[in-house]
Amino acid sequence: MIPHPHLAGAPSPDQASRHFTALLQPDLAGLYSRRAARLHALAEGHDHAGYLHWAARVTEVQASLLPQAGAYAPVEASAIPHAGPWQALLDRMIERFGQDVPAPVAPHLAALRGLPVEQRIAAVQALAEGRFDAVPPAIAPLLWAALSLQCATAARAAPVSEGGTAEPPACPVCGTAPVASLILTGERQGMRYLHCALCESEWHMVRAKCSNCGSAADLDYLSFDTAEATVRAESCGECHGYLKVVSLERDPRAEAVADDLATLALDDAVVAEGFQRTGFNPFALPG
Numbered sequence: 447m448i449p450h451p452h453l454a455g456a457p458s459p460d461q462a463s464r465h466f467t468a469l470l471q472p473d474l475a476g477l478y479s480r481r482a483a484r485l486h487a488l489a490e491g492h493d494h495a496g497y498l499h500w501a502a503r504v505t506e507v508q509a510s511l512l513p514q515a516g517a518y519a520p521v522e523a524s525a526i527p528h529a530g531p532w533q534a535l536l537d538r539m540i541e542r543f544g545q546d547v548p549a550p551v552a553p554h555l556a557a558l559r560g561l562p563v564e565q566r567i568a569a570v571q572a573l574a575e576g577r578f579d580a581v582p583p584a585i586a587p588l589l590w591a592a593l594s595l596q597c598a599t600a601a602r603a604a605p606v607s608e609g610g611t612a613e614p615p616a617c618p619v620c621g622t623a624p625v626a627s628l629i630l631t632g633e634r635q636g637m638r639y640l641h642c643a644l645c646e647s648e649w650h651m652v653r654a655k656c657s658n659c660g661s662a663a664d665l666d667y668l669s670f671d672t673a674e675a676t677v678r679a680e681s682c683g684e685c686h687g688y689l690k691v692v693s694l695e696r697d698p699r700a701e702a703v704a705d706d707l708a709t710l711a712l713d714d715a716v717v718a719e720g721f722q723r724t725g726f727n728p729f730a731l732p733g
Contacts, residue, residue: 466634466637466650467634467650468612468618468649468650469606469618469619469647469648469649469650470639470647470648470649470650471601471602471606471646471647471648472646472648474509474512474598474599474602474646475509475512477646477701478505478506478508478509478512479509480699480701481502481505481701481703481704482502482503482505482506482509483502484699484700484701484704484705485498485499485501485502485505485704485707485708486498486499486502487699488704488705488707488708489502489708492708494710496548497729498704498707498708500547500548500551501587501703501704501707501729503543503546504539504587504588504591504729507539507542507543507591508539508591508594508595510542511535511538511539511542511595512595512599514531514534514535514538515531515535515595515596515598515599521597521600521601521604521619521620521645522620522621524574524575526570526574526593526596526597527567527570527571527574528567530596530600531596532570532592532593532595532596533563533566533592535592535595535596536558536566536588536589536592537559539588539591539592540555540558540559540588543555551584554582554584554585555588557585558585558588558589561585566589569581569585569586569589570589570593573586573589573590573593573731574593577733578726578731578732578733579732579733580733581731581733583731583733586731587728587729587730587731590644590728590731591728593644594643594644594645594646594728597620597644597645598644598645598646598647600645601619601620601645601646601647604619613649613650613651613652613660614649615657615658615659615660615724617640617642617644617645617647617649618647618649619642619645619647619649620642620644620645620647622642622643622644622645623642623643623724623725623726624640624641624642624643624657624689624724624725625641625642625643625690625702625703625706625725625726625727625728626640626641626689626690626691626692626702626703626705626706626725627639627640627641627651627657627680627689627690627691627692628640628641628648628691628692628693628694628702629653629691629692629693629694629695629696630694631694631695631698635695636653636695637650638650638651638652638653638691639651640657640689640725641702641703643725643726643727643728644728656680656682656684656685656687657680657689657724658682658685658687658689658724659682659684659685659687661682661684661685663683663684664682664683664684665680665681665682665683666680666681666683667679667680667681667691668681668688668712668715668716668719669712670711670712670715674696675696676692676693676696676697676700676705677690677691677692677693677700677705677706677709677712678690678691678693679691679712679713679716679721681716681719681721682721685724686720686721686722687721687722687723687724688716688721688722688723688724689723689724689725690705690706690709690712690713692705692706703727703728703729706727707727707729707730710727710730
């Protein structure tokens, strides 16, 4: 793993910008399409190719259910377990998979299909509260996929405030932790946005500070490749947290969830250095 020290005196591209959009909500159909394609591409030759292909399949099913997701549902994670169409979405997801599932997944999918409503609600409540270890890891990503589809659709139907300059460590829409930071291109060239693990919103944060505690005193960038790696881990010596940074400048095909999931070995290395991740991936939930 190669450390790339932060240069405290170097200006970040978005610090000098006086005009920016604080909150972005990417079109879900396009987002799911890019994510699925990226997951399939990253799976080629990967040690965990089977799981990356499966994550792509889940994403494709999410996309197919967008017309049925229901925009008028709670956005807040705490309110979702007892309202909205997530249970119907989950059942439709299971139906869409049909028999076309990897052998290791089939028994877990069957168990999820037969899970009583009360247990489903309890599991979703635990996920919404961040008690990931209370839910079997084999079914947690599928439950999360149904929750995310509902929440992301509702978030795009809710009024969006264009004002404000706050840069919170958690999503300003639903309060969930980010998957990773994205360095954008195009009209927002060089700007950093954090991508929400639940509602798929993205919010602006300048690049010269820790995305968790806000300190700029002791940042470092770690990767297995060069300083120009597409995916790096931004670690903070103040709070000892870290979050991945995915650069679209370095690879315009990159996508937050896909590229994060394909680089979990980097997480293992950064944790071994004494840092703790401050976000999570929906296909690799903590616990």
